[in-house]
Amino acid sequence: MTTGAFADGFEVGPAVMRRTLARALGSGGEWGEIYLERRESTNVSLEEGRVTRASHVVERGAGVRAVAGGRYGYASTEDLSPRALLGAAEAASRVSGPGGAGSGPPPRSRPRVFRTAPVADLSPVSEPFEAAPMARRVDLVTALDVRVRALEPRVTHVTVSLGDELSEVAIARSDGRVVEDRRPRVGLRVTCVGQDGTRREQATVGYGARVGAEALSSALVERLSARLVEQLRALFEARRPPAGEFPVVLDAGSSGILLHEAIGHGLEADFNRKGTSIFAGRMNSVIASPDVTLIDTGLIPNQHGALNVDDEGEPGAATVLVERGVLRSYLHDGISAAHYGVVPTGSARRESFRHPPFPRMRCTCLQAGPRPRDEIIRSVRRGLLASAFGNGQVQIGAGDFSFYVRLGWWIEDGRLAYPVKDVNLIGNGPRVLAAIDLVGDDLRVDDGTWTCGKAGQSVPVGMGMPTVRVPALTIGGVS
Amino acid sequence: MRTSRIPASLRRVAERTLSEASSRGADATAVAVKRSWQRSVEARDGNLDEIEESISNTLTIRLFHHERYGVFQTSDLRPAAISRFLERAFDVVAALEADPLRALPGPALYRGATRLDLELQDPLPPLELDELLRRVAAIEQAARGAAERVDVATVASGVSERRSCALRLHSDGFRAASEASVLHQWCSVTLRDTEERRPLDHAVDGATWRDRLEPPEAVGLRAMRRARQRLGASSLATGRMPVVVEARAAVRLVDALLDALSGPALAQRRSFLVGRLGQRVASGHLTLHDDPHVPGGLGSRRHDAEGMAAHPRTLIDHGVLTGLLLDTYHARKLGQAPSSGSVSNAVLVPGSRDLGGLLCAVGEGLLVTGFLGGNVNATTGDFSLGVVGSEVREGVVSSAVAGANLSGNLLELFGHLVEAGNDPLRTSAMRIPSLRFCDVQVSGT
Numbered sequence: 001m002t003t004g005a006f007a008d009g010f011e012v013g014p015a016v017m018r019r020t021l022a023r024a025l026g027s028g029g030e031w032g033e034i035y036l037e038r039r040e041s042t043n044v045s046l047e048e049g050r051v052t053r054a055s056h057v058v059e060r061g062a063g064v065r066a067v068a069g070g071r072y073g074y075a076s077t078e079d080l081s082p083r084a085l086l087g088a089a090e091a092a093s094r095v096s097g098p099g100g101a102g103s104g105p106p107p108r109s110r111p112r113v114f115r116t117a118p119v120a121d122l123s124p125v126s127e128p129f130e131a132a133p134m135a136r137r138v139d140l141v142t143a144l145d146v147r148v149r150a151l152e153p154r155v156t157h158v159t160v161s162l163g164d165e166l167s168e169v170a171i172a173r174s175d176g177r178v179v180e181d182r183r184p185r186v187g188l189r190v191t192c193v194g195q196d197g198t199r200r201e202q203a204t205v206g207y208g209a210r211v212g213a214e215a216l217s218s219a220l221v222e223r224l225s226a227r228l229v230e231q232l233r234a235l236f237e238a239r240r241p242p243a244g245e246f247p248v249v250l251d252a253g254s255s256g257i258l259l260h261e262a263i264g265h266g267l268e269a270d271f272n273r274k275g276t277s278i279f280a281g282r283m284n285s286v287i288a289s290p291d292v293t294l295i296d297t298g299l300i301p302n303q304h305g306a307l308n309v310d311d312e313g314e315p316g317a318a319t320v321l322v323e324r325g326v327l328r329s330y331l332h333d334g335i336s337a338a339h340y341g342v343v344p345t346g347s348a349r350r351e352s353f354r355h356p357p358f359p360r361m362r363c364t365c366l367q368a369g370p371r372p373r374d375e376i377i378r379s380v381r382r383g384l385l386a387s388a389f390g391n392g393q394v395q396i397g398a399g400d401f402s403f404y405v406r407l408g409w410w411i412e413d414g415r416l417a418y419p420v421k422d423v424n425l426i427g428n429g430p431r432v433l434a435a436i437d438l439v440g441d442d443l444r445v446d447d448g449t450w451t452c453g454k455a456g457q458s459v460p461v462g463m464g465m466p467t468v469r470v471p472a473l474t475i476g477g478v479s
Numbered sequence: 480m481r482t483s484r485i486p487a488s489l490r491r492v493a494e495r496t497l498s499e500a501s502s503r504g505a506d507a508t509a510v511a512v513k514r515s516w517q518r519s520v521e522a523r524d525g526n527l528d529e530i531e532e533s534i535s536n537t538l539t540i541r542l543f544h545h546e547r548y549g550v551f552q553t554s555d556l557r558p559a560a561i562s563r564f565l566e567r568a569f570d571v572v573a574a575l576e577a578d579p580l581r582a583l584p585g586p587a588l589y590r591g592a593t594r595l596d597l598e599l600q601d602p603l604p605p606l607e608l609d610e611l612l613r614r615v616a617a618i619e620q621a622a623r624g625a626a627e628r629v630d631v632a633t634v635a636s637g638v639s640e641r642r643s644c645a646l647r648l649h650s651d652g653f654r655a656a657s658e659a660s661v662l663h664q665w666c667s668v669t670l671r672d673t674e675e676r677r678p679l680d681h682a683v684d685g686a687t688w689r690d691r692l693e694p695p696e697a698v699g700l701r702a703m704r705r706a707r708q709r710l711g712a713s714s715l716a717t718g719r720m721p722v723v724v725e726a727r728a729a730v731r732l733v734d735a736l737l738d739a740l741s742g743p744a745l746a747q748r749r750s751f752l753v754g755r756l757g758q759r760v761a762s763g764h765l766t767l768h769d770d771p772h773v774p775g776g777l778g779s780r781r782h783d784a785e786g787m788a789a790h791p792r793t794l795i796d797h798g799v800l801t802g803l804l805l806d807t808y809h810a811r812k813l814g815q816a817p818s819s820g821s822v823s824n825a826v827l828v829p830g831s832r833d834l835g836g837l838l839c840a841v842g843e844g845l846l847v848t849g850f851l852g853g854n855v856n857a858t859t860g861d862f863s864l865g866v867v868g869s870e871v872r873e874g875v876v877s878s879a880v881a882g883a884n885l886s887g888n889l890l891e892l893f894g895h896l897v898e899a900g901n902d903p904l905r906t907s908a909m910r911i912p913s914l915r916f917c918d919v920q921v922s923g924t
Contacts, residue, residue: 038555047746050576051575052575053550055550055552056571057553058560058564061554072529074529074530075532078535078536079534095527095530134573138574138575193747200859202749202857202859240861244924275669275677278675278676280632280677391852391854394851398677400865401852402851402853402865402884404852404854422861424863426851426865475922476865476884476885477886478887479717479719479920
């Protein structure tokens with residue numbers, strides 16, 4: 001989108017930017033930024049074999065932030081006129097006014113000149129959605145419907161939803177750095193309901209990535225349809241597993257939700273700075289078994305959680321959180337990095353211009369270990385193999401987390417005995433991390449439509465994981 | 480009807496958009512403009528932490544064109560941008576397949592909206608920043624004052640206020656203006672426990688008018704009491720037992736029932752309540768109303784999202800399913816009368832005893848004060864939900880429980896509902912009391 005002139009598409013010039021930032025920091029703020037965003041998204045959905053509903057959303061606006069003494073004021077507006085931007089700046093500046101953080105030290109910097117910093121494009125797109133005809137989207141969702149029905153006659157209903165979006169952002173910081181970024185994203189969900197006698201089951205698969213319409217291939221249709229139908233067939237056979245504590249094997253890929261909940265959130269630096277995380281004050285100590293090396297990365301090309309530049313204008317990066325069981329870094333934004341005296345980790349993110357940034361995960365991956373998958377399954381006498389996941393949640397202070405298994409297998413004597421479904425798994429993050437005892441050699445980065453919610457803000461994330469064994473988790477089954 | 484609060488510029492946006500859509504040949508159009516303003520402050524450990532303020536203006540268009548339908552929304556309200564946006568909207572619907580069931584509700588369904596004052600807009604002006612700061616300080620002070628001897632890691636408190644006004648215009652003559660205000664105050668308390676655990680709990684209060692908020696001190700006090708109850712949590716043995724689900728958590732269970740009553744779920748057979756109208760779906764202790772006319776109710780409304788006049792009705796009557804959540808489209812699809820596609824205020828008819836009375840009736844069992852993750856399979860009704868709560872011993876709250884889970888099927892669970900409490904939430908559109916169930920599957924160690 002860099003067309004030469006700064007923040008071109010927003011019709012906001014450098015002079016207005018300077019005045020806005022000066023006003024935002026006018027009552028003692030130390031630093032801040034203006035975040036301009038235009039996001040355009042299109043969604044089409046199919047039911048009963050026909051694409052009969054679409055939506056299209058355009059959002060355009062700015063957020064102005066002033067930071068003083070680790071506190072912030074934030075104001076957003078959808079009106080980009082100089083008057084509205086100055087009004088937002090005034091509102092944000094109150095964090096350091098009377099009753100606020102007091103008169104802070106003199107501002108570190110005021111932008112005299114804006115310098116545009118280069119931004120790498122990690123998610124190149126060959127066929128941008130904004131130029132793709134609507135028929136391209138309609139054809140894909142129709143093909144999915146046809147293929148799923150052809151593969152499995154017990155399917156009675158198919159719904160497909162395809163959403164694509166492009167977010168264009170420009171960030172102007174009080175230290176004069178300016179970055180511009182284009183962030184494509186596509187999310188595809190296919191759900192089917194099948195009937196077998198009196199039994200009705202529902203299966204769902206998703207695909208999320210930072211790609212263009214080139215990804216809407218027949219190979220994608222084939223892959224998702226096959227996975228969906230395989231899931232439905234297993235669900236028809238599935239039972240509820242027993243209740244209680246059992247060993248659990250987590251399949252490669254979307255099992256990463258365990259890491260996301262059990263440890264990822266607890267390592268977001270804001271929770272530690274505020275003292276609400278169970279990992280507060282444990283830097284450089286052993287928090288997991290030596291088999292655990294955990295990386296959070298925005299650098300995997302076209303991945304759902306890929307980030308060219310973060311929402312404070314820091315370059316995309318990968319962060320080693322845990323190295324062989326030792327806690328090495330939190331995920332930082334500018335406020336927490338200043339608090340801890342470290343460099344930001346490129347993980348400040350926000351849902352949109354309406355929201356201030358916080359430390360967030362990007363794509364959280366456990367590094368592969370030495371064990372073949374079969375060996376890990378064989379090692380379990382009686383337990384659960386968790387394969388397809390729904391949602392998860394954590395209490396970051398107590399460390400207790402849960403995640404929902406839509407489909408898995410019951411293991412008897414090292415063999416997959418029968419499929420199981422609809423079971424919530426509960427554990428305690430630090431205890432589970434310390435207990436992971438077998439790590440597979442089959443790391444897989446999942447390509448689902450994962451989004452992470454925090455403080456009312458939702459952002460796209462990714463996760464990667466090899467097959468892993470946890471000796472004991474509480475299985476929310478039925479006895 | 481009062482349209483005074485809608486700025487004239489925004490009203491003109493709505494009127495121009497409606498006429499432009501008609502002149503481009505739309506069969507029918509529904510236009511809504513909404514303006515909202517919000518301010519919130521959050522403090523932590525005696526210091527102001529965050530101030531946020533936002534102004535939002537959005538235009539939403541529901542377009543019906545040649546039996547095709549789309550929903551369009553933009554916050555870019557410059558006249559040229561709106562024209563481009565409309566052009567795009569017509570392009571998008573043109574690519575769809577025809578669906579003759581898509582239509583506006585029509586004048587007959589708009590008529591008969593209540594003329595009662597629903598008390599949705601605070602007559603007082605928004606709270607000043609100073610007052611917000613005073614309240615967050617009072618919340619925290621009250622929380623710390625109730626700490627007794629526990630080790631407090633951190634206390635956060637917040638207050639927010641939102642004001643909005645909206646104008647809706649349909650091409651078949653519907654016109655409605657609305658205004659709303661909502662205030663929230665909250666407190667979250669993190670304590671230090673053994674094993675480096677830092678249990679957290681919180682309290683929330685919300686109302687449409689500031690005079691209906693609790694004193695801020697009550698919120699802080701409740702948060703600290705709740706957090707103290709989280710200390711020393713241990714696991715629970717697996718088994719079947721009586722369970723009381725506290726009002727704020729019971730909302731999630733009732734939500735799952737409501738999801739299964741929605742038109743899209745029923746039409747796609749993604750609902751365990753398909754074909755259950757007129758049948759028993761819960762014990763006789765469950766009566767659930769959709770009441771859009773509760774004065775000051777956070778879900779109260781004169782018209783629903785489609786413009787249909789909102790009327791009180793009963794969804795579940797002494798355990799028998801009597802109503803579905805059908806917008807006009809899904810009603811046509813299912814060959815039934817439309818009601819509304821969503822609930823306004825979900826009012827579960829309360830019983831006579833408070834939470835203490837419910838616990839007393841349980842004797843030995845589990846009190847659920849919150850859910851931790853988990854999910855409900857809407858197609859089958861199977862659920863498995865992580866729980867936060869406490870053991871109940873000899874009819875009173877005993878030690879905190881961690882790592883436990885409830886599972887079963889919602890039909891079975893609501894069949895085991897034996898009592899509703901007298902403590903419905905007033906700070907939410909889900910006016911649900913605490914619920915007592917017998918014989919529930921609990922997983923622990």
